[in-house]
Amino acid sequence: MTRHASRRSALAALLLSGGLAAQSPTALDAIHFSTDIHIQVPTGAASSAVVNDDGLSQLDLATGFSIDINWLGRLDRSDLDGFHFGDEACGTDRLFSLTTTSEIAGTVMRPGDVFTEAGAKVFDAVAVGLPRNINVDALSRDPGSCDLVLSIDGLAELGGTVFGPRDLIQWNSTDGFSLFQTLGGRYNVDALHVLSADRVLLSFDIDQQLGGQLVRDDDVIEVDFSGAMPSFQLSYSPRALDPSIARADLDALWAQPSPPVGEFQWTLSEDSVFENGGSIVVQIERVNGSAGAVSVSVETADNTAIAGVDYTAFVGTADFVDAELARTVTIPITDNATLEGNRQFFVDLTAVSNGALGTPTRITVLIRDDEDDLLFDDRFEN
Structure with missing residues (x-):
């Protein structure tokens, strides 16, 4: 937390003066979200459905909208204000928070409480000292520690520290409250998903200007803290798929990152073959992911060995299928009866259709x- 807290002023300055970064955000397969009003979303070519402010929509970025949860009638018209889907690392229970008092599975949940769908309270707002006039406005978990990460809709002193709507607050039952990150300025985090210690997705409660660029209250922004200065990227705008979202504010958020494609590199950085060996087989390995089909561009380059004289040039692709972790490339070697000495050439990985190149390329x-070896053998025998 100290590392994050030390960047408070730098982050505030960037938000006030900088724009959205140009690099690509984390790839997402789906976004689960709740809005502050009832919305009608398309569920097919000629069909739609109403999702209430106590419900969740799922936006599959490949196939479109569907209804995840619709709790109308169960929550006494309470607005769903925070949501975390759950995962294998920190537990699969989905977590929720509400704007008003409601009864869930026989337990009274007040604004600021965090609870499971089965009605188990995991964060008791009153018991931990959250003032009754303060709501939990955004909810997630830190995947590294599994601690709750929260945003609140007003100023409150918690554990001796004053937090506000711009702060991301980390909490566990042993250590209490601490600062996970802050946006500085007057920004209010209204929806949150923590991807890692250095990356979060969030949405603001109102339209904001970031360095002269308008960010809407339904836009999903990715914040990256891994560099010397944090960077901001537009991750997704739900209104891009359906304009009806434009009138709604994104209140709760959980994103499903795409499985990693991986990095592609040679298994070895050097190899050898005898001139009379016929060919050499070199292997490309796929690390840090295995999702999807990928074409890797491969090209030979001369050094002391010359294409067409010492080996056959190769320009083409190695095509990986989904989940495939290794592919080989075969380079024919030319044999002759001339004493030439050892020679070498290169084989380069030059591009990938998806994913990234690793090291070595x-x-x-x-x-x-082989004539040099035969000459050595003759001399030895004589």
């Missing part, structure tokens, strides 16, 4: 002259 291939 170049393998050096040494062709060992």
Whole structure:
């Protein structure tokens, strides 16, 4: 938390003067969200459904909208104000918070409480000292520690520290409250999903200007804290898929990141083959992910070995299917009866259709002259 807190002023300055970063945000497969009003979302080519402010929509970025949870009648017209879907690392229970008092599975949930769908209270707002006039406005978990990460809709002193709507507050039952991150300025976090210690997705409670660029209250913004200065990227705008979302404020958020495609690199940085070996087989490995089909561009390059004389040039692709972790490339080697000495050439990975290149992207291939070895054998025998 100290590392995050030390960036308070730098982050505030960036929000006030900087715009959205140009780099690509984390790839997402789906977004689960709740809005502050009832909305009608398209569920097919000629169909739609009403999602209430106590319900959740699922926006699959490939197939469109569907209804995740619709609690109308169960929550006494209470607005769903915070949501966390759950995961294998921190538990699969979905977590919720509300704007008004409601009874869930026989337990009274007050504004600021965090509870499971089955009615188990995991954060008792009154017991931990959250003032009754303060709501939990955004809710997530830190995937590293599994602590709750919260945003509140007003100023409150918690554990001796004053927090406000711009702050992301970390909490666990042993250590209490601490600062996870802050946005500085007058910004109010209205929806939140923590991707990692250095990356969060969030949405603001009202339209905001970031460095002269308008960010809507239904836009999902990714904040990256891994560099010397935090950067901001527009992750997704639900209104881009359906304009009806434009009149709603995104109140709760959980995102489903796409499985990692992986990085592609040579298994070895150098290899060798005898001139009379016929060919050499070199292997590309896929690390840090395995999702999806990917084409890796491969190209040979001369050094002391010359294409067409010592080996056959290769320009083409190695095509990985989904979940495939290794592919090989075969380079024919030319044999001759001339004493030439050892020669070498390179095989480079130059591009990928998806994912990224790892290290090494170049393998050096040494062709060992077999005539040189035969000459050595003759001398030894004589």
